[in-house]
Amino acid sequence: MEIHVPMEMVVSDGEERFTELDFYYGSKALEGTSEIVTVLTNTILNREVVTKIPSIEGITASFRTSYEGSFRQRFMLKITGEEQRRNYGAIGEGAFLDVMSYYLTRPLLTPYNFTYKRAARIVKELESDYSSLMKRLYGPLLKLHKPIEEQNYTVELKRRRTNLARYDHTTLENLIVERADDERIIIEASITRFNRLTGTGRLILEEDSESVSFEPSYLWRDFPADQKRWLSRNLDVNTDNGDFTRVRLEVTSIRNFLGVIKKYSLHRVITD
Numbered sequence: 478m479e480i481h482v483p484m485e486m487v488v489s490d491g492e493e494r495f496t497e498l499d500f501y502y503g504s505k506a507l508e509g510t511s512e513i514v515t516v517l518t519n520t521i522l523n524r525e526v527v528t529k530i531p532s533i534e535g536i537t538a539s540f541r542t543s544y545e546g547s548f549r550q551r552f553m554l555k556i557t558g559e560e561q562r563r564n565y566g567a568i569g570e571g572a573f574l575d576v577m578s579y580y581l582t583r584p585l586l587t588p589y590n591f592t593y594k595r596a597a598r599i600v601k602e603l604e605s606d607y608s609s610l611m612k613r614l615y616g617p618l619l620k621l622h623k624p625i626e627e628q629n630y631t632v633e634l635k636r637r638r639t640n641l642a643r644y645d646h647t648t649l650e651n652l653i654v655e656r657a658d659d660e661r662i663i664i665e666a667s668i669t670r671f672n673r674l675t676g677t678g679r680l681i682l683e684e685d686s687e688s689v690s691f692e693p694s695y696l697w698r699d700f701p702a703d704q705k706r707w708l709s710r711n712l713d714v715n716t717d718n719g720d721f722t723r724v725r726l727e728v729t730s731i732r733n734f735l736g737v738i739k740k741y742s743l744h745r746v747i748t749d
Contacts, residue, residue, distance in 0.1 A: 480556040480565055485635050486510045488548040491645055493629035498548040502623040506632060507550060509620030511538050514554055514634075516613055517577050521599065522556070522564040526609045535561035572596040574636055581634060581642035583611060584618060584651050584734070611735050615652070622649045651734050658730045661744060665723040668712040676700060678708070680741070684721045691741040694729065704746035 486507065489495050512530060519533045520526055527533055535558015556565050565573060575596035579589045591597040603610070624630045626649055634641045669688050671678035676697035679688040693700055711724045725747035733739045 478562075480562050482554040482556070482570070482636065483551065484514065484554055484641075485549055485551045487633040487635060488624045488630050489633070491625060491629050491631040495548070495630055498624060498630070499628060502627050503548065505620040505623040509617035509623075510634065511552075512617035513581070513614055513621065514538055514552075514577075516610075516617070517580055518554060518556070520603065520606060520610055521568070521573060521576050522561045524603070524606075526606050526613055528613070534558055568595065568599065569593075572599070574639065574641060576600055578641045580610065580614070584644065584648040586651050586734070608735065608737070612737060615733070615735065618652060622652065625649050654734060655731050655739060656733075657742065658732070661727055661729050663747065664726050664728055664741070666726055667715055667721055667723050668708055669715065671708055671712045673705070673709060676705070676708075676743070678712070680726075689738060689740060691726075691728065691743050694742040694744045701745075703748060707746045707748055 488498050488503065488506065515530055515533055515536055515538050516527060518536050522536070523534070535556065537555045537557065539553050539555065556562055568576075572593040572595040575591055575593045576599050579591070579596065579600055582589060591600075621632060622644055624632055625645060629646070632644045664682060666680040666682055667684075669679050669681055674697075676693040677691065679690050681688050707724055711722060714720055714722050726741070727744045727747060728741040729744065730738045731740045731742055
């Protein structure tokens with residue numbers, strides 16, 4: 478028999494009194510909620526962080542009837558797979574929701590007090606997946622915050638009367654704030670994209686690594702001409718010859734709320 482967990486997303490008064498929810502921002506919030514709930518459930522029950530929602534087995538989320546008044550969208554988390562139902566039963570609903578609430582409230586940047594010891598143990602067991610999981614949830618969390626960003630409302634995720642998470646402008650600011658490291662570092666990188674007019678582009682540190690954006694730390698027109706040429710030549714060599722050649726750069730790392738490097742602020746190209 479399937480396990481059904483009724484839940485709801487509530488958009489209500491925030492810095493502005495609730496009147497109506499814009500269709501576009503509401504749909505983004507629902508999309509983000511769906512991704513967050515299914516990815517989290519999969520991580521808790523199947524112990525893996527997935528990239529694509531369709532690859533999740535034994536877990537779905539579907540709409541239920543909606544309320545009148547402040548926007549409330551009820552939905553059902555369905556745990557259909559035999560193994561997933563067994564894992565859910567072993568964890569118990571209370572501890573399962575406790576684990577989910579822990580991850581949902583990370584944008585608050587505050588300590589979390591577990592209600593269930595079992596939930597704290599599961600989070601401890603999932604420590605090695607924390608970075609990849611939160612990185613996967615980052616985009617959906619931003620979508621969920623659209624009614625907050627654009628209409629100054631609040632968004633809550635609930636299970637019956639239990640509030641799993643509440644989002645407002647504080648959580649939005651925590652998500653989008655960029656923090657610069659205190660110290661500059663020297664990196665050796667290969668330029669994969671470069672705009673000669675703005676000084677912005679992308680680079681990689683290793684041949685098989687993900688590219689990271691960079692931007693000049695001061696006005697591009699004031700950047701030394703020889704350093705501009707070094708960046709341009711490095712891009713040309715890597716593009717024309719398919720080589721992986723590096724250039725040394727003095728940069729400051731700019732990180733998101735997860736501590737992950739979002740981009741580099743470029744101070745100089747080391748040419749000597």
